[in-house]
Amino acid sequence: MRIYKNFGILSKSSIVIIGGTGKIGRMLVKLLQDSGGKIFICSRNLRKAEKIAKTLGVKAGDLNLIKTANIVIISVPIENTIEVAVQAAEKMEEGLLIDVSSVKIGVADKILAAIPSKIEYLSLHPLFGSGIRNFKGKNMVFIKLREGKLTNAMIEYLKWKKLNLIEASLEDHDKKMAAIQVMHHYAYICLAVGLEEFASINELINFSTTSFKTTLRQLKKISKNINVVLDIQKRNIYAFKARKKFLNIANSLQNMDSEEIKKVTEHLLKFSKLDLK
Numbered sequence: 591m592r593i594y595k596n597f598g599i600l601s602k603s604s605i606v607i608i609g610g611t612g613k614i615g616r617m618l619v620k621l622l623q624d625s626g627g628k629i630f631i632c633s634r635n636l637r638k639a640e641k642i643a644k645t646l647g648v649k650a651g652d653l654n655l656i657k658t659a660n661i662v663i664i665s666v667p668i669e670n671t672i673e674v675a676v677q678a679a680e681k682m683e684e685g686l687l688i689d690v691s692s693v694k695i696g697v698a699d700k701i702l703a704a705i706p707s708k709i710e711y712l713s714l715h716p717l718f719g720s721g722i723r724n725f726k727g728k729n730m731v732f733i734k735l736r737e738g739k740l741t742n743a744m745i746e747y748l749k750w751k752k753l754n755l756i757e758a759s760l761e762d763h764d765k766k767m768a769a770i771q772v773m774h775h776y777a778y779i780c781l782a783v784g785l786e787e788f789a790s791i792n793e794l795i796n797f798s799t800t801s802f803k804t805t806l807r808q809l810k811k812i813s814k815n816i817n818v819v820l821d822i823q824k825r826n827i828y829a830f831k832a833r834k835k836f837l838n839i840a841n842s843l844q845n846m847d848s849e850e851i852k853k854v855t856e857h858l859l860k861f862s863k864l865d866l867k
Contacts, residue, residue: 597750599660600743601626603685606655608632608674609665611642613720614690618663619646621716621725625747630655656681661740663688668821672700679705686710686740692771692818693825694733694760702735710738712745715763726752727867731763768828773836775812775819782809 605622609615610631619629629648633639636652643650656662656678662685664675671691679687679701687709691697698713705711717729730753734741748755758766785794791806798806812819823829843850 597625597743597747599739600747603627603660603740604655604658605629605661605663606632606651606659607663607665608653608656608678610650611635611638612665614716615665616642616646617716617720617722618665618690619648621751622747623647624751627661630659632656653678653681657683660685661688661744662686663690665690667817668693668697668825671697672704675701676704679709682706682709684708686712686738686744688712688714688744690714690716692767692822694763695827696825698733698735698760707736709736710741711736712741713760715767727754729754729756731756731758733758733760733763764826765828767822768826768832771819771822772826772829772832776823776833776836778809778812779819779823781805782812 603625605625605627607615607618607629610619611633615631619631622629623646630651631639631643631646631648632651632653632655636650639650659682662678662682664671664678664687666674668691671689675687675689687701687705688711689698689701691713692715694713694715698711702711713733713735715731717731722728730748732745732748732755734745734757745755785791788794794802795806823833826832843854846854
């Protein structure tokens with residue numbers, strides 16, 4: 591049996607995770623297991639949900655669980671988040687609705703406008719992968735869209751889990767993600783397409799440096815998550831601007847003359863001073 595701190599209202603809550611059989615859903619189960627709340631996972635495939643729930647030490651059920659839930663977390667693909675969230679909120683008597691979408695504008699604002707005013711609404715974005723074992727020091731963005739007792743209890747719990755919580759607005763989140771996700775991933779996408787202009791991937795592997803192998807591992811990781819990566823490229827409203835800026839910078843550095851080298855050196859030196867943990 592887990593030993594947990596008493597988080598009052600959260601410890602007495604029924605927590606339903608829709609999409610709980612996915613990688614992020616399973617990570618959320620692990621994150622919330624010390625809260626004392628009763629956790630349930632819902633999926634279109636009840637048999638699969640029951641099997642995974644058993645391995646995680648929680649319960650599974652169908653969407654009727656929402657009617658008695660205090661907290662409902664939406665962990666589905668971005669394209670389905672609005673529909674699933676609104677349908678869930680309509681079934682809730684009261685309580686807290688949470689989304690974990692990687693894109694906020696065009697998703698969270700639409701959900702907020704559509705759900706009943708009696709429902710609290712918190713938008714989260716875990717800035718880490720599903721395979722982590724320790725949440726201490728990991729970054730998570732939170733946006734309080736309709737605050738209440740459950741919202742504040744959840745935030746206090748996440749602080750207790752030693753997450754590095756970053757409060758943001760919808761706009762600020764998506765602007766930052768335009769650099770961190772859109773531009774970052776776009777650079778890898780361009781590299782993936784461009785590499786085969788020189789030789790096949792198998793041929794390039796034979797000439798790999800240690801650094802290049804690290805890059806190939808990152809490309810492999812992105813390829814396994816390509817639908818999410820491309821969805822963010824399409825849905826973040828600042829994505830086109832980020833890609834355009836990236837291409838303009840790349841074009842401005844084509845010649846690598848003395849002025850361009852000076853510019854590159856100045857920028858790279860800033861990264862040499864970073865304290866990355």
